[in-house]
Amino acid sequence: MSTSAVNPKKRTGPVIFSEYNSGDGIKKAFSLKREDILFELKESKLKGRGGAGFPTSSKWMLTAAASSDKKFLICNADEGEPGTFKDRVLLQEYPELVFDGMVIGGYTIGAKYGIVYLRGEYEYIYESLQFYLQSMRKRNFLGNNILGSNFSFDIKIHLGAGAYVCGEETALIESLEGERGEPRNRPPYPVNTGYMGYPTVVNNVETLAAVPHIVCKSGKWFKKFGTDKSTGSKLFSVSGDCNKPGVYELPWGITIRELLNIVEAENTKAVQVGGASGICIPKSGFDRKLGYEDAATGGSVIVFNEKRNMLQVLKNFMEFFVEESCGQCTPCRIGNVKLLEGVEKIEKGNYTFSYINTLKELGNTMKVASKCGLGQSSPNSFISILENFKDEIFKSNGANNDRVG
């Protein structure tokens, strides 16, 4: 596998993987006023690609409007959601999009410093990214007085150290400040009080990679793709039981069935959309559309065929959350342990239906009572898998329940 930063340009797609020359977005941005860039971004209706779907233009406008002598732009490359690997592909094959997006972001909001928070697991990409940043500095796309303007901006890469919760923006900031990666109460939001207390924009890698295209080709062009509420395209990371796993750039609004055809999945029983914190969709839901308005996802699509044991799939997800919960708030710390216990009891056939219902209620409580997205979304797969596959899970009553397939 190549870790080279040289772009092989083999991929094709409507937006992100469409043609782009390194630096074009920066040059175009410098010919525009900051308000014009914000206008194009608003026009594009670009939403955060990490999964939460907050309008990017709002984040940028709030930070641009904040008065402060220092501001920061952070690229969230702590891609940890199970089944997601699109940011890895972007950083390895399209660093110019991500970094140009950061420079444009810095210019627009008035930040001088950009930070890439690269997950520790991706350490092997670190050197090639540094190499690429160096080449940008040589071409004066980074550093002091970029392209002869009075705007200076530089990017630093921070390596994470293996914590899923640090993908949550305030936990990420905490860890950058030398604290345990425990999410903060919000508000205040990072756009006001972020890194070191300064106004900070935290954007997903893919969100930033869309920015140079929008600046070069307009917000109107961007929203030609996708649906009204989910404009543009999405990088889907497809894995599991299919012949062609990988990263696909497709317009939002594509149905699960269409996606399954593209990746050549056969005998599909279920699709996990949105990773472990997403929902599990059975066959009857394959005509659902991928998008913020229907089946939302940060890109993770995991395919399960008829042979898979959904209870074991659920167990794998719950073990994940028990390990990755930061332990700060009770609903998430204890709740996930209780849900995993429930799965283990079902596995042994040692349960009552009133107990299962209590666990589902607990799941719904966690969704409202947890402090951050981790505990708010970890019950999703528990509830959706037990609901959608109750025949399979409860009829087997303990028998053959011990393998994924």
Place this chain on the structure above:
Amino acid sequence: MLTLEKNSLSEEIEELVSLYGENRGSLLEILGAIEKKYGYISEFAQQEVARLLNIHPVEVYSFISFFSFLHSKPQGRNMVRMCKTIACNMKGADNISAVIEKELGIKFGETTKNRRVTLEYTNCLGMCDCAPAMLVNGKIYTNLDVEKAIKIINELK
């Protein structure tokens, strides 16, 4: 630890602190650098970092204990991290893990007696399209099968 070793470690940490900045915000980078070189952050190193950043040593320890890639106890010379999340699991990661355990005679979470290898499970490595995957000393190996995995493990020095 010998006084000489302590002195040279102190000097190293002082250099790291001046490189990354004498403030708490450098903690992740400083500790990451120590972990990378020594495989763990000793009690003495923790105290030195705390002294130079003007924070309590327990805060450094707390920070280390939070992150799965930072250790406060010595690890093996080679760190093997096997992905156990769903996509790798579906492609037979558990079987490969079992064979690796048998080959090395240790369980995941343990270090071989000669300190050659530490085995750790890790969550999603972001290699789901070429599962199963493992990280060995930060380097990624994908599309593993039993034969390939054992060859990689046995070639570790």
